[in-house]
Amino acid sequence: MIAAMENTAAREWGACDAFIAALDAAVKTLFGPLPPATRAAPDQPLPESDLDAEQRRLSEGLMRVNHSGEICAQALYTAQALTARDPVVRERMQQSAAEENDHLHWCARRVRELGGHLSRLNPLWYLGSFAIGAMAGLAGDRWNLGFVAETERQVVAHLQDHLQRLPAADHKSRALVAQMEQDESRHATKAIESGAAELPPLIKDLMTLQSRVMTTVAYWI
Numbered sequence: 001m002i003a004a005m006e007n008t009a010a011r012e013w014g015a016c017d018a019f020i021a022a023l024d025a026a027v028k029t030l031f032g033p034l035p036p037a038t039r040a041a042p043d044q045p046l047p048e049s050d051l052d053a054e055q056r057r058l059s060e061g062l063m064r065v066n067h068s069g070e071i072c073a074q075a076l077y078t079a080q081a082l083t084a085r086d087p088v089v090r091e092r093m094q095q096s097a098a099e100e101n102d103h104l105h106w107c108a109r110r111v112r113e114l115g116g117h118l119s120r121l122n123p124l125w126y127l128g129s130f131a132i133g134a135m136a137g138l139a140g141d142r143w144n145l146g147f148v149a150e151t152e153r154q155v156v157a158h159l160q161d162h163l164q165r166l167p168a169a170d171h172k173s174r175a176l177v178a179q180m181e182q183d184e185s186r187h188a189t190k191a192i193e194s195g196a197a198e199l200p201p202l203i204k205d206l207m208t209l210q211s212r213v214m215t216t217v218a219y220w221i
Contacts, residue, residue: 025097026130029074029104030123037105038098042179043172048113055167060116061219062162063173066180067107068119068218069155073100075129076136076151080144083137089144092194096148096187103183106176113172119218128210145196150204152188154211156181 028034051059074097081093111118119125136147159181166174199207 025074025078026126029071029078030126034104035098035101037102039102041102041106041109041176043106043110043175046171046175049167049169049171051114051167051170055170056114059166059170059173060111060114062166063107063110063114063176064116064119065215065218066159066162066177067104067111068122068125068214069158070100070103070107071119071122072125072129072214073097073151073155074104075126076133076148079130079133080137080148083134084141084144086141089141089194092190093144093148096190099183099187103180106180110173110176120221121217125214125218132210142195142197143199145191145194146199149188149191149196150199150207152184152191154207155184156188158211158215159184 077093077097077100081090081097084090084093108118133147137144159177162177163174163181166177168174
C-alpha cells in the first residue's frame with residue numbers, strides 16, 4: 001500500500017516537473033534568454049552582402065517567417081515531449097527541440113542584421129502550435145511521430161521555396177536556410193524510422209492551411 005502511494009506520488013511529481021519545464025521552455029523561447037546554440041552559425045564565415053532596399057526587405061520578411069516557424073517548432077516539440085508515452089520518443093523530441101534552438105538563434109540574429117523585427121504574433125503562434133503538439137502526443141506515439149514527419153516534410157518544402165525566393169546575393173541568409181533544410185529533413189527521416197504513422201489526407205491539408213496562414217501573416221507582422 002505504502003509502495004503504491006509512493007509510486008503515485010512520484011508520478012505526480014514527475015508530471016509536475018515536466019509541466020514546469022515546459023512552461024520554462026515557453027518563456028525562454030518567447031522572451032529569452034534562449035539556451036546557448038550548440039553549433040556555429042553556417043553563415044559566420046561569409047561577408048555581409050550589398051543588398052538594395054527591395055532585396056533587404058524580401059530577405060527580412062522571409063527570415064522573420066523562418067524565425068516564427070522555429071517558434072512553432074519549439075512549441076510542437078515541447079508539447080509532444082510532454083505528452084509522449086515512450087521515454088525514447090520523448091528523448092528524441094527533446095533532442096530535436098535542442099537542434100531547432102540553433103535555428104532560433106540564427107534566424108533571430110539574421111532578421112536583426114537585416115534591420116527587421118521579429119513577428120509580434122509569436123506568442124500566438126507558440127500557443128497554437130503547443131495545443132496542436134499536445135493533441136498529437138495524446139493520440140499516441142505513432143501518431144505523434146507521424147505528425148513530426150509530416151510537419152518536417154512541409155517545412156522542408158517551405159525552406160526549398162525560400163531558397164528559390166531569397167536574393168541570390170544574400171549568401172548569409174541562404175547559408176542558414178540551406179543548413180536548416182538539411183536538419184529538418186533529418187528530423188523527418190528519424191521520425192519515419194522510429195515508426196511514424198501516415199497521417200490522413202485531411203489532417204495534412206489542415207496542417208498546410210495553418211502553415212500558410214502563419215507564413216503569410218508573419219511575413220508582414
